[in-house]
Amino acid sequence: MRNILKLTAVLLMISIIHISIPMQVYGYDKGKVPEYVKIGLRYAESATPMISILGKGGLELGNDIGGGFNSMFSFLGNDEIIVRKDSFFMGFNGSFIEYQYDEQRDSNNSMIQGPIHVQIGPQFSTREEAQAFLSNLAYTGNKPYLSFEGSWQVWTGMFTSLTSAQSAMEAIRSTFPELELKVIPQNNMRIQILSSAGDVLCMLNLGETEYYFKSTTSTPIKVDGKNFRGDIGIKRYNDSDLTIINRLLLEEYLYSVVPKEMSGTWPLEAQKAQAVAARNYAIQNLGIHKQYGFDLCATSHCQVYGGFDSEHETSRKAVDETRGKFLTYKGNLVTPFYHSNSGGHTENSENIWSTPIDYLKGVNDPFSVGAPNDTWTYVMSKDQIQDLLNSKQLSVGELNGVQVTAYSDFGRVLKLELSGSADKKILEKEKVRSIFGYNNIKSTWFTVSTDASAIVITGNASEPQQISSSDFFVVTADGTEQMNGGLNQMVVFNGIDLKNISFNAQQYVFTGKGWGHGLGMSQWGAKKMAEEGYTYDQILTYYYTGTQIE
Structure with a gap:
């Protein structure tokens, strides 16, 4: 039996660190599966102040009313339009960038467009009335445009200051003294819609209403160069820029998800298994971002x-051939966690997170052996580990040792002890990967060795053992004595070669199997099963114990 290096340390305090994941099981009801889903393309920190959008043949912008689509603005032709928040922008390299405006510095800069406007005339209850007024308005200044702010209005300008807007308003008053005029200040819920040349087409206050761009030809809509099926929604929140939402059919959403999660060139049956897993996962997690409107x-x-550009012909076929199919356990939808490669055996859910799940039990997985990352090695120096722990507020002082103190029955790490001169920390289960990095420690199925250990055969052992240099004893004239841990290194002769062994570990080697948490389906295993003739339902029920396809 091999023993992992153990280094003596003063135990001042033990910190137990673990993670868990909430698990829910939902009743299986096909009648409640939505036809459409809303996918957040940009939101919160990923939100941007501006996007370009193009619909081949034209676009309509509007909202849903009474089960139908209410078109408010039309953009015909194949010209790109710009949608941006009501803010300061400056022309740059044929496009626009949001600009930090300073009135004293920038008041004479004609390249800057601002969020202040002038209303010309009254409010109108219909677009037709506002359009008729606009068409008959003989105004030769900044080209007027339609705006909707709960009512239809005609505005002009994108002024950078109240002073410049008021000056423009007085000039308009001299020409149209009978008209109602009003300066419109910046609004965080408003969007500006412009031509690619920077001319205002219209403006819209989004408020709490959901507005969508629809293609007039049912072709994909291009957003910043990427094509998407369905509709493109725009929302504004006070704490972010533009939230961009793609509303499309659930099955068309899966057309893109499957080849993004599994190669579109892989066997059809493997992709069908991925399609069912992705469909389950989508339904189980609907509304997880409802605070952002998707x-x-x-x-x-x-x-x-x-989106559309990521689709693959085989992946679409996989989705179509499993349309309406779900993976269930005792009549309930399962949450089908999956990973890249199990390394040869999957794991029980409680040994990765905390909650036992009946359909997430470890199974022997020879199908994953021989695939990429079925084995891996990661090396860190003592100093690197110390720096890492310090950066994570997990300092143990000078690092004395790293050792696994508990394994699952299938070989995955349950507890990793990091001992030092000042403290001791214990990382549990997946917390190890979250601290050391998911791409570094590819799974929790690993062992740890150091440059202060050696493999020897002792007189009372039938197999080679890995032992620490601090456990070595020597025979002297005065008897048997333990090696002096104050030495830097020693030399061991194995009968053939001499080997230097350090007394103080300076390097730690993590040797592991698989990539991912190890729960449920191994994607590389599914590929191999498909290549050997297994069908998608056989693949899924193999990895998810006690489940069935409905």
């Missing part, structure tokens, strides 16, 4: 979604 995001936080 169901799921487009990143790995939910499922990676790349």
